[in-house]
Amino acid sequence: MKLSNLIVIFLALALPVILVLSFYVSLQVDTARLRGTYDSYLINAAHETMVAFELNTTRSRYSSIADSKIRDLEAAKNVFPSTLATSFGYTGSSSSYMMSYVPALVFTLYDGYYMYIPTKTWNSNTFSHELKPYVYYSKEYESTNGKEKLIINFSLDNYVAVYFYEDKTNKTYVSRSGYLEIIPGRESDKNTFLANLDNETARKYYREAWNFTEWFNNIVKSNMPSETIELLAVEDTITHHNSALPGAESRFNDERTAVIKNTITSNLIQSMNIYSKNTASNFQMPELTESEWDTVLNNVCFIAFLQGLPLGTTLYNGYTIAVSSENKEIVTADDLVFIGSDGAYHRIWCPHLDVDGISRTQ
């Protein structure tokens, strides 16, 4: 066979392979680039939604009232599809089209969360996104003999609402809510601690919190099995610190975070399953990482899921968490601003913070 024939055969074999390979790889590169772009779109839309939520709630005097909050949430939620649609180049009425790729939107607030999920309308087979009732971060505990029942609604800090059924077959219950607090510093007793406080609000807070905590401990210790008592112990038996304070490493906080995680994920998985069963897309709950959970467990957040968008050879599957930095739901230590003795404003972690001659670095 002539050399030129060999070349032709080689070309006939190699050229298609190389062409297909190069096409495939460039498609993958485009897909990766597009995924990055979609991620940005999603983050931007979620951020815009959070800004709308903040604008609506912080400027509204009545935002703590459920009706008003729902109205604010509806308004904030409408920002999401329109921002997303604008990014994707859809305009006008087609913005609702984007919502068919959104299996869930979640607003995690101070003591519970709101979810927007596709819900089947009663007279047709179509789905539309609807706001579900507020879900509290709550868990039910039963006593050893199975007679008493304790329901605790946790929150992002040491505030809890408690419902105690002395007899769970009977529908009457005692309910109380308040902050879980112990006397800071092991040796000081209540009265000297209160006398040293020069702030009436702080005094009132501690008095009410101690009162509530005493009642809470009493209910838990006299009715619950030992493992529940260990979980819900307000005072750490080793360090004698308040184990309910946010950020403290304690079994109470482990339990609190587990309850918050469980209530959110179980509802999300369920609603995504129902939706994917009824549509062609296969929606699945993505796994949130530990650091993302950490964000959700310490802040007011908006979690948006976007799934099923065509993306090169695959389907896009993404989610994002937008954190609120300005709201009336919760005040964390990071939100506080102090006026130092130098007359300037400082955050609590600022090394230059110096109040009454005592600086943080000392």
Place this chain on the structure above:
Amino acid sequence: MGDSLITVVTILLAAILMFIFPMMAISERNDDVSELTVQTAVAEFVNNSRNIGKITEANYSKLISTLNSTGNTYDVQMEVQVIDENPAKKGPITSGETKIGENIYYSIYTTQILEDLEADGTKYMKEGDILTVTVSNTNNTISQMLKNFFYGLTGNDTYSIVGSLSGIVTVDGK
């Protein structure tokens, strides 16, 4: 005489087609795959950083190690455009400092960001800042060398692998 010339030309052609052409094609695909990795890593780094409001050392070293895994050397250019007010002493003294015009941005570049990372392990950003990251290769990849050899089209300072993304920071990083 004519026949032997044709044979020599044919052998040359065969060598080019059977060795150089596949080598070029494969090295170019190799660069594409590197670019895919770079693009993904940069997107992940930028989106993650602007979503948590800070550039952490952990995220930065993750980006660098992902980049290094492609076997090339890279130049990572970061820029944070910090949003700031445009203050001016204008009008009556009683009103104090007033703001004029739009908010302005000032920029912080790679070396300054890395200094912060070295000192605290974290570079904090705030809501509204803009983070831009551009990554390009600094070494000559095989595909670039081959191209240089055959076409002489590309200069020494050109790059073939590039990844870039920018975005607005969505949250105050503490």
